[in-house]
Amino acid sequence: MIVEIITIGDEILIGQVVDTNSSWIAKELNNIGLSVKYINTISDSEKDILDSTKTALKRSDILLITGGLGPTRDDITKKCLTHYFNSKLVFDKTVFCDIEKYFTRRNRPINQLNRDQALVPENAKIIRNPVGTAPSMLWLTSNNKVIVSMPGVPDEMKHAMSSEVIPLLKKRYRGNHVIHKTVHIFNIPEAELAEMLSQWEDNIPEIIKVAYLPSAGKLRLRLTGVGSNKATITNAIEKALNGLYPIIGDYIYGFDDEDFTQSLLNLLINNNVTLSCAESCSGGYISHKITSIPGASSVFKGGIVAYSDSLKINLLNVTKEILEANGAVSKEVVELMATSCIEKLNSDLSIAVSGIAGPSGGTEEKPVGTVWIAWASKKRVISKKFLFGAQRDRVILRTADAALILLKQFIENNKL
């Protein structure tokens, strides 16, 4: 089964926008055993859209098109495909209601250009768009090919794929099984991990392939099994996983698409404990990560972004003497921030952070990237020093990850 992607948009061809849609689609299709063979980027030109569609339908079975569905003059994908499939545009009442609702929610007037977005090709199946105004369109040809045209805005494309396209393709093409298992690993550099796992890699079942996917301070290890027998693959993956725990169990903090912050939040909810945080160098990012998750308000009391020393003094009981004796980036200060946070924000648990995100502010003794993190309950406080390197954005990301991942471990192991 050959899959082809066409992304339409001048913004990609002039290098203003990187095409991340194709990569997302490819990954999702891989998970259901379908492989993308061609990705093409073309401009919003009628000739190119028609030519590419023709070429694609000669060599591929599934054609996924993104982009060019907006309300403005440069968006011509819908017109071109309607022409290609010998159809005509008709007014769709359901789509119009969706568009109306979209604007009503935003308290905005609806205009003719948006009204025209409710015109859809007569012979296409329409996929409604709850997060934007352009619906997606799907055609099944007489020779069993599937063509889908979706918006280029990533959220809108992802919604169409997840809600309709992937379920449909899954049903139509039951081919080889491809099973992935992704292990989330924390705080080991890639080369060191590869060395630790060298013998394990030699001994895992042959049908399992291993890939290392590093990102700032974290790493995903992906095991992929391909074959016709699902049980054989599942068993092989399980066997490989069982071999992994004795070697790096302590560094594993999650699996697959699990959202780590969500699982921490679930743990807090199940244990019926509240959390607050006092952030210096992470500047609100820990609070942001927690509050990104729906339902955070049931356990997250809030936080203090004590970016300046005066705030640490006024709001978190840190004294000038303690600051002068130890510096703001110290065990003493961060532990005091954590315990004061519990008291002032009236929570069961707290996280406190103080560090040097850089690029300036480092010293020989405390270089840029030095971060102290403290975790407190009403009974005790634990703190730890980290060195997160010299890049400001990475220091902030890694601080938040360490703070949240270790909080979860401390709760699970009854350390707090």
Added chain:
Amino acid sequence: MIVEIITIGDEILIGQVVDTNSSWIAKELNNIGLSVKYINTISDSEKDILDSTKTALKRSDILLITGGLGPTRDDITKKCLTHYFNSKLVFDKTVFCDIEKYFTRRNRPINQLNRDQALVPENAKIIRNPVGTAPSMLWLTSNNKVIVSMPGVPDEMKHAMSSEVIPLLKKRYRGNHVIHKTVHIFNIPEAELAEMLSQWEDNIPEIIKVAYLPSAGKLRLRLTGVGSNKATITNAIEKALNGLYPIIGDYIYGFDDEDFTQSLLNLLINNNVTLSCAESCSGGYISHKITSIPGASSVFKGGIVAYSDSLKINLLNVTKEILEANGAVSKEVVELMATSCIEKLNSDLSIAVSGIAGPSGGTEEKPVGTVWIAWASKKRVISKKFLFGAQRDRVILRTADAALILLKQFIENNKL
């Protein structure tokens, strides 16, 4: 002059790696007046490489190929192109010395696979690779087409492009100038903007093309001018821009690659004023955006993430009576949060936010997406209500954008 890019690599087709090379190449070529018209991603398969090369050389004048030049079995680009150009591989001593040096510097043994990288097609111009082991290859055909094959590793590709390919193309094609001007626009939906600008679009100089690039709550309007005379294009763009201000001047908040938060920070630094913020529904994201910028500590005092009502009461002078009379998401509460923030955090200016990020918590009167934002100085407080739609992550992003963009406008217009 039509430019085409072919990127070769299974890692892109399975979604493991996002193709950032094409975007980089497109941008660089744009700067010298060349436009990419097609980008194709294909697998490391002989048939696909030959077919794509053939198609590209029919429709394009310049073909840039990346990937498939490594030392391992799956890298077959060099073999395929040598075959395509009826050539044979010969040993290149200069390339071999480069490879030897590369390994000596790393104190690594050189093996047969690496030695084979010194075999190059007899009829190609070789571009040496000081940052890796695979040289690039360049062919000029009898009908004046240029074909370049480069490594897929971004640093190695960039080196070949910057040192040899771009200078060569610049010399060969002294063609059109392409000038872009991107205008950042805030808080008008795409279709509404298009309607407002419809007459303006009809009247701008013909050599200017307009593109709308929307993202959550923001929009970039890109003006592109193409022509042989640079001054003519610059003038045309300036004329178009001048026509834009009277219509949507209030909604413009930046240009080109400018980082908005950075420019706000510069404004605060230049005016020597400090900022703090009190966030409810944005949950720390505004603080995070500000503190992502190096040097934020010189003007940002910090913030309070008053996620729970008890924090609004304990830390921000909000009373139970005010909360009961108006609700947490109200003009009264958000203005009080802003003025208390100035007092408690001792800053010159403050931002306060209270809203319903969803998915739950909405009512008929205050649906999910309702957000009140207040901006305060020691003299006055301004507040505004927004409806940011029903998606939690977008509500958070749009809240932060509105808070920061309008703060900048208020400072610039002496409103605070």
